[in-house]
Amino acid sequence: MQLTVLLIILALLTVIGYQMGRSRAVASVGGRIVELHSVPSYHGFYVALWAGLPALLLFAFWGASEGWLVMQMVLSGLPDRLVNGDAQSLGLLRADILNLAHGVTTGREPDPEVVAAAERYLRLHALGDWSLLVIGCCIAIGGLLYARGRIDPDLRARNRVERTVNIALVICSLVAILTTIGIVLSLLFEAIRFFAVVNPLEFLFGTHWSPQMAMRADQVGSSGSFGAIPLFAGTLLITGIAMAVAVPVGLMAAIFMSEYASPGLRTWLKPILEVLAGIPTVVYGFFAALTMAPFVRDVGNSLGLSVSSESALAAGFVMGVMIIPFVSSLSDDVINAVPQSLRDGSYGLGATKSETIRLVVLPAALPGIVAAIMLAVSRAIGETMIVTMAAGLTANLTANPLDAVTTVTTQIATLLVGDQEFDSPKTLSAFGLGLVLFVVTLTLNMVALRVVQKYREKYD
Amino acid sequence: MSVQTHIPATAMASRPAAGIHGTKMVARDVKVFYGAKQALKGINLEIQENRVMALIGPSGCGKSTFLRCLNRMNDTIENCRVEGLIALDGEDVYGKNIDAVQLRARVGMVFQKPNPFPKSIYDNIAYGPRIHGIASHRDEMDEIVQTSLQRAGLWNEVKDRLREPGTGLSGGQQQRLCIARAIAVSPEVILMDEPCSALDPIATAHIEELIDELRENYTIVIVTHNMQQAARVSQKTAFFHLGDMVECDDTEEIFTNPRDERTQGYITGRYG
Structure with missing residues (x-):
């Protein structure tokens, strides 16, 4: 009061x-x-x-x-x-x-x-x-x-006011940075607790994932097994499927938007494509679980394949659709940044439009496109909801896209849902997984940023 | 009436035109519109074989627009409309049986700003021959690359670094690379849109020399803002003003004895 x-x-x-x-x-x-x-x-x-x-x-x-x-x-x-x-x-x-x-x-x-x-x-x-x-x-x-x-x-009131504003701006950016540091530290400390119980080598290279622990000494139950390879493999599989959908579709959409579409059409098309990025992933999850997964299963069954009703294919496909706007929007910007003079040079030599795009524009835009794809990959790796809803929780070590698999993020979500005891390796393993995920996506993002920087140096 | 300009008489196109020159390209009543705006108001011009034609005139007078009509580069600009007749060897370039892409292989272009592709020097030259399937095997391609670079006077400077990126060359070298790239598809006409405006005087002198040599094998049309350059490299000069072609004559005639007073005003530096 x-x-x-x-x-x-x-x-x-x-x-x-x-x-x-x-x-x-x-x-x-x-x-x-x-x-x-x-x-x-x-x-x-x-x-x-x-x-x-x-x-x-x-x-x-x-x-x-x-x-x-x-x-x-x-x-x-x-x-x-x-x-x-x-x-x-x-x-x-x-x-x-x-x-x-x-x-x-x-x-x-x-x-x-x-x-x-x-x-x-x-x-x-x-x-x-x-x-x-x-x-x-x-x-x-x-x-x-x-x-x-x-x-x-x-x-000198103006100078003083501007100085104060400067300081305020610095503080705001510090808040963001400090938050990031705080997140990393909390992740790190819990992960260290986890690795004190479970051998990091077993965690990184074990092939069996079954985090259930006996709660009491007299309880009959599994003692927990924390080999994360099936999770990494599942993540890789789903990301692979997603990228197989998103990269060609997104890239071609970008080429159409920047090279073929009239400016009027482009101003309509680009925002509409970007709407895809604004749909909550839970909604994609519905779509994956209720529409895509049964569809994949039915088609598979009619072809005589045995498809589980929660398949990596369905989840990966929907995730790919979700990522299309990331690839298309970023690639579109990059392709637009290729100087018109290069296109003119190519046309002036008697190249057709598609030859020009294939042989001049895309090679010139390649570093930027690679960066766009890498950002999309780190997005796919971090995606949780679609996989949780559509791909299942079974930690299968398989390369078959028709099987149910699980990913790192899905496991983290399930491990931390509900009331958990924070001294059990089962719960702590989520932080181990989180740390690996963080390192992987951070690396991907940094590589992508470096590539983008190199690209900028070339044309400015 | 004789006009005294600051151009020394020795800088005038020194080589006398040898023999009779056939007509390579003809423009009849060419009008160009960008949307509702008319950029060219009926241009009539003849371009003679194996000679250099210079297009001069103040900025915005339509000389670049006219140049880009000759190889249909204006097709790539949206809501640009071309009327009238442009013929290459008596054939309408906007006619039904002429493909703009094929036309551009016959009428090559060099741009204002050097625009080498972000590829190796070799691949820059080989780009055109490859898409047109000119070379059937490697040795032939090597030869095309070497001849083109030699004709563009760049061979000695780059022969040891053909695999290095073309963007790493100096501005003048880049422009000669672009000329070599245009030559590599063996065009009949080469259009140059202010090819020296981004270059220093030494590189400019180099390119001008090159243009004079290229005249033996190609027909050249050059847009320039530099009147000494027009006087040095061309045999014919056309003066454009506000979308009109005011006058076209032998270069010497234009610079010493212009008929129109607008031409006189421009070349004496009274406006433009």
Whole structure:
């Protein structure tokens, strides 16, 4: 509540600050704006930033550290008998206090000391919120007055504002980078836990995948087997089928769009093709599981082949359709970037259109096309939903596209669905798989980017 | 009336025209439209065999458009319409039994900016012969490549690196490579659209020399903005202005004694 009030007050103060800065700047030169170093609106922004930013920073800092601070204060007030435990019991104690404070009943009779602590927690918390409101307002008003006092015809308000904007931009890009690093680290640490239990060599080169573990010592069941080769093979098979569909179709669509279609047709066709990329993969999954897979099975049966009703072929085909727009759109851009002068040169020598495309345009665009295909491959490898729905979960080690196979991503999804114990190799194996997947797609993307870069150097 | 220009008399096409020159190409009342905009307003011109015809005129006057009509390169431009008659050896190039693709093998083209294919020097030259099936085996192809490069005066510079990419050559070398590439399909006419405008003076001198030599075997039409160049390399000059062909005569005549005052204004540098 107090936080909302604070935010509203801050918003108001920045607006007021902007107006004040602006009008004061204009007044400081008696209306002759040319005499100002910066345009009045920059002075306005300057004051507004001073009013809003410091208070916002305090707000962010408070949000990040308040819970911890208050909890430390509460814990320090508790008797030693409760606090002097190992890390685990301390964590439990913290959870108890929080639960009580937020009115969650735990089912067991709480210690009166803990109840008192919870009350204390709530009190401190409320106090903290109020003080934040007061301090925040003071800082905002202080900043506003400070900045207002500094307004002067010679103040380089524009440079200062631009600097602040620069810093904001840097912070935004840092957020993206840090998130990526965070994802990689979490993946890495869990994967390390997994590889502490399962030998990496067995994982990478074993041919039997059966992650079921016995839950209790007396339980009869498999002991788990983590040879990931069938998953890699399944991924490879499905990706292969998908690319066999997407590359020729996508490439030819791109050639048609960039070389043969009239500009009018192209402006229609390209967005329509790109709509394919916007369909959620779950919907493709429906299509694969309900339409394609039975169709493939029926056709196979009528030809006397035994086709399982969840086949790699159906999933791969639908995935290929999904990837067509990636290949076609990127290749189309690349083909368009081939200079017209090369085409003219070829026509001028008496080449036909198809000869020109085959012998001049495509070779010139090849690096870009290769990059487009690589991006599409990494997309296919990472695709989960279609395979989960249409290709099945059986970890067969087979090259037969009519069999059911499973892929790395599908296994990750099934391993982590529902409640899982995080100390079992079964669950942790998902992170091992994820790490492999990450490394593979990252490599593919980097190679693709390098190829694109080389291509750019050539024509710019 | 004699017009004094800054062109020295010795730079005039020095070689006297040897013998009678037959007519290679004829344009009769050629009109070109880009959509609704008319770019050429009825051009009449005769291009003589084994001579160099220079097309001059200010930018946008239609000389490149006219050039591109001669080998039907305008076909590749959308909503471009050509009216009138253009004949090569008495045969209408826009006629039913002429294939634009075959025509371009007979009427080759060199462009303003050197545009070698991103292939090896050898493959650049062999491109045309290959698509037309001119060489039946390897030795023959090697020979075509060598002769073409020799005629374009590039052989000595590149003979040791035929497998290296054509895009790695200097600008002037690239343009000579493009000329060699055009020669390799043994055209009868070579069209050049400001072939030296992207080159430095030394490379330009090289190409001009080459044009003069090529005249023995080919008919050449060259568009240029450089009037000294027109005077140096051509025997006939046509002056274009605002989509009209104002006047066409022997080069010497045009530069010393132009009949039309627009021509006079342009070559003395009063406008354009």
